[in-house]
Amino acid sequence: MQNALLVVAHGSRREASNDEVRALTQRLAAQSNGQFDAIACAFLELADPLIPAGIDDLVAQGASRIIVLPYFLSAGRHVAEDIPEIVEACRAHHADVEIAIAPYLGADDAVIPVLLSLAASEVRR
Amino acid sequence: MQNALLVVAHGSRREASNDEVRALTQRLAAQSNGQFDAIACAFLELADPLIPAGIDDLVAQGASRIIVLPYFLSAGRHVAEDIPEIVEACRAHHADVEIAIAPYLGADDAVIPVLLSLAASEVRR
Numbered sequence: 001m002q003n004a005l006l007v008v009a010h011g012s013r014r015e016a017s018n019d020e021v022r023a024l025t026q027r028l029a030a031q032s033n034g035q036f037d038a039i040a041c042a043f044l045e046l047a048d049p050l051i052p053a054g055i056d057d058l059v060a061q062g063a064s065r066i067i068v069l070p071y072f073l074s075a076g077r078h079v080a081e082d083i084p085e086i087v088e089a090c091r092a093h094h095a096d097v098e099i100a101i102a103p104y105l106g107a108d109d110a111v112i113p114v115l116l117s118l119a120a121s122e123v124r125r
Numbered sequence: 126m127q128n129a130l131l132v133v134a135h136g137s138r139r140e141a142s143n144d145e146v147r148a149l150t151q152r153l154a155a156q157s158n159g160q161f162d163a164i165a166c167a168f169l170e171l172a173d174p175l176i177p178a179g180i181d182d183l184v185a186q187g188a189s190r191i192i193v194l195p196y197f198l199s200a201g202r203h204v205a206e207d208i209p210e211i212v213e214a215c216r217a218h219h220a221d222v223e224i225a226i227a228p229y230l231g232a233d234d235a236v237i238p239v240l241l242s243l244a245a246s247e248v249r250r
Contacts, residue, residue: 005244009198017199020231028237035241067247069240073134073198073230074142102247105198106145110242112153114235115194116160119130122192122227 004038004063009071011043018047055090065098073106129163129188134196136168143172180215190223198231
C-alpha cells in the first residue's frame with residue numbers, strides 16, 4: 001500500500017457531527033476510483049481517532065505517502081498552526097513516511113458552484 | 126429587486142477568517158450569472174453583519190425573497206437550531222418577505238469531487 005488520504009475534521013462534542021465526517025469519508029472512498037490505496041478520517045480534537053492515531057493506523061496498513069486533507073472552511077489557527085504542528089510531530093515518529101498537507105476545503109473556488117447549486121435547489125422549491 | 130442570497134458563516138474572532146467569507150461571497154456573486162439580484166454574507170456571531178442586519182439590509186435593497194445559505198460543514202446545533210431560530214425571528218419582522226433556508230454546504234455530495242481534486246493537487250506536487 002502506497003498512497004493514503006486522511007480527511008481531517010475539527011471534531012465535535014456532538015457525535016452525529018463526527019459520524020457525518022465518517023460517512024462522508026466512506027462516500028469519498030467509494031468515489032475515489034482507486035486514487036488512494038486507503039482513505040480514512042481523523043479529528044483535531046473531541047473525537048476519535050485523533051490525527052496521530054489516524055496516521056499511525058495508515059502507516060500500520062503500509063502507507064508510504066499520506067495526504068492530510070483539512071476539512072475546514074477557513075484558514076484559522078487550526079488550519080494554519082495546529083494541524084501543521086501535529087503533522088510535524090507525526091513526521092518525527094515516521095521518518096520513512098512522506099506526510100503532506102493538502103489545501104483546506106474552503107481555499108478552493110470549486111466550492112462556489114456547489115454553493116450556487118445549493119441556493120438554486122432552494123429557489124426551485 | 127427580487128431574489129437575494131445571504132451566505133451565512135459562523136464568524137470568527139480572527140478577522141482574516143471573516144474576510145475570507147466576504148471575499149468568497151464577492152467571487153460567488155461574480156460567478157452567479159444573475160441568478161440572484163443581490164448576494165451578501167452575514168455571520169451567526171462574532172462578526173458583522175449578524176444575520177438579522179444582513180436580512181434587514183437585503184430587504185432595504187428591495188428583496189422580496191431571500192435564500193439563507195449556511196456555509197457550514199456539519200449539521201450541528203448552529204445549522205439545526207440557531208440559524209432557523211434567528212431566521213424565524215426575522216420573518217416576524219418582515220412578514221411580506223419570503224425567507225428560505227437552503228441546505229448547508231456539507232450536506233451536498235458535490236463537495237466530494239472538490240475534496241478529491243484538492244487531494245490530487247497535493248499528490249501531483
